[in-house]
Amino acid sequence: MKLISRFEAASRNTAELNALYREAFNAFASAPRGSADRRNALVSIENIEAELEMRSPFG
Template sequence: MKLVTRFEAASRSTEQLQGLYREAFNAFSVAPRGSQEYRSALQSMRIIEDELATRMPGF
């Protein structure tokens, strides 16, 4: 999975972010633990969560 950057996350709609989060979660769940894909998916989920939290307090 390609890493989702903070800039990319900020430029997406909430619906798009939710879709990206789903993709990142799926990639994370099937990637070998410790692999680059695993780390990218995990970091992408964190970035997306942070962006969603700024839009929806209480996320």
């Protein structure tokens, strides 16, 4: 999976972030343990979650 950076996450709207989150989650779940794809998916999830949290009125 391609890594979604904090910069890229910030440039997306919320609907796009939710779609990317789903894609990254599925990539993480299906990638072999220890693979680069799994690491990229996990970092992407963290970056997307951080961006969504910043946008939350409760975050």
